[in-house]
Amino acid sequence: MGIEHIIYPRPVEEYIYLKKVPTGEKCPECGSNNVSRYPVICSLGAKMVVKCQDCLCALRYETPAPSENWPPYQPVTDGWEASIAG
């Protein structure tokens, strides 16, 4: 289990790009409807962000579903409760 998250075939596409999925939501900062959802790595870890593509306002960060395969690896400690370092 999980090996599909480790081994990748060589890409066959000429160009690799990130697919941003339009959500159709309205940006609360600038009023634009150009809002998309896509994977990011940020200070919160691997997340899915819903972000305005015009003013870059982040509407929210979501925990990716397992079917979204993000991040493309699974840490051994995935799902563990965080503890205070001491």
Ligand SMILES: [Zn+2]
């Ligand atoms: Zn905006």
